[in-house]
Amino acid sequence: MTLLIYFTQTNMTRDPIISAADRVQAMPQFRRALLAREALIAGASKTVAFGPREGRLRRLLAATGRGGMVVVSLVLLLGRYFAGCRVATKKVMPEAIFLGIGAMREQMLRADIQAQLGTEPHFVDELGADGFAALPRPSLTQVIRHWMRAMHEALEIYSEPDPDFKPLDLLSTLTMRLHELAYLLALFERLHETRPQLLIYSSTAGLAAYAACLAGFKVEYRQHGLLARTLVFPEFCAMVALTAFEGRYVASRIHGLALRLNKPPAALTSLPKVFAFAGDYEAKDPSPVTELAEVALVNGFHVIVRPHPRGHNNLWDDIRGRDGVDFDTDGRFEDFLGKWRPAFVASWISTTLLDGLQMGAVPVTLSRDNRLLLLPIDTIAFSWPQQRALIESIMRDSEERQRAFESLSENLQP
Incomplete structure (x- = not known):
């Protein structure tokens, strides 16, 4: 609706x-x-x-x-x-x-x-x-x-x-x-x-x-x-x-x-505390990555990064080598999701947000300018840092995370 x-x-x-x-x-x-x-x-x-x-x-x-x-x-x-x-x-x-x-x-x-x-x-x-x-x-x-x-x-x-x-x-x-x-x-x-x-x-x-x-x-x-x-x-x-x-x-x-x-795979359930970042080839500012990764680590999440093959490596400089942070570039993105089963997926303006939502994750967008998208991004993802308090809250409470996931998923119904 x-x-x-x-x-x-x-x-x-x-x-x-x-x-x-x-x-x-x-x-x-x-x-x-x-x-x-x-x-x-x-x-x-x-x-x-x-x-x-x-x-x-x-x-x-x-x-x-x-x-x-x-x-x-x-x-x-x-x-x-x-x-x-x-x-x-x-x-x-x-x-x-x-x-x-x-x-x-x-x-x-x-x-x-x-x-x-x-x-x-x-x-x-x-x-x-x-x-x-x-x-x-x-x-x-x-x-x-x-x-x-x-x-x-x-x-x-x-x-x-x-x-x-x-x-x-x-x-x-x-x-x-x-x-x-x-x-x-x-x-x-x-x-x-x-x-x-x-x-x-x-x-x-x-x-x-x-x-x-x-x-x-x-x-x-x-x-x-x-x-x-x-x-x-x-x-x-x-x-x-x-x-x-x-x-x-x-x-x-x-x-x-x-x-x-397109028929997506069935959404995964009982997800571990994994927070995934998916790169974007146009993104250049590392500050939202650093801030969000820090919040995820403080809340006990294992942070997994999948850089974009044509993206800017400096996006990840501040978190590379940190305890609790790993990088994974193997296979297709859907294989990546199936392997790590993340509870959250963060990216910019990317189809990976939709893929994450369809697989059971809560998507988080790091982009501040989504005006050119046809599909309003706020219907399928929460925004960082604009909705920081909400994102931190659903990180701490798995039941609240599930409710947030269900509210976003309703927007994908035919």
Whole structure:
């Protein structure tokens, strides 16, 4: 009930990010693909900070306008095409493809698909330079044809007044996306010519998923993390959602979406006094870790730390080597939970909070800015240090901890 009320209030107050996402979601899929960039959607409500590369691009585009977009995009397109030509690898024609970004949870998603199909899906790392190298390469003619279509659409978009996005934000977004969409659409179009029944799964709503859908494939969305309000989705045919709330949200935006919930393992009971920290690759401030670990140790908990493989090691410097503190990086996170059976799981904005709750732990978030999450984090986790007194109280009293766990678990009911 809490989540339904939140969902209704969000729509009633016309949150600018949700409003912009709704507007882009309602566009034809090709135009939607060009504009479905999270940084652009976030820019509907605030000024977005850009990295140095995009900063240089924006300065160039500010001086050259749409002419600069055409030239830069064509250069990027040719670079993308010839980079694909240079990657030497044996071509494969898999039974299924999994599009992902190397997120930790994807290992489990791919294992589930393999168990379902009886064969391992070919993994395509969208962030890797050679992620698509094993798939048949499109011809330059196909790539140019799709680029011309994308450029025509981009010029139309830029010529129209936009109620949500600043002109320079639009220009840089279009310049960065249209060449990649053209290349991927040509790639999936060629793949569709020979394997129209190929099964495609995606853990993201990225350009590769858009291109596969536009090429005619039925693409199933396997949610790997908590959804942001800035996400805009391609025409997925099906979704396996982590929570009913997020699943209903996506289903309300994609007509005819076949929706089912990921089935979590049964919650563990009679948990030992173990307090687990799960790392986050964006977290940098070690102070909440040090403070919370100290409270856990004082209350007799064994502290177990699972650093993020791409995270900042300084997060753990103040507790590393302390009596009662151990580190464990073996296996998958669900194996970690099963091994240690923690009564508490602490992290930042992470799916590990949801995993912990579903396995019987009380989740604690260390993040102070959860505004971009679709699922309100306070419905599935307590906040440190804002709710310090409550967290300390349920550490001391196992019956109170169980009541707190049950109150959070109720928010996950379909």
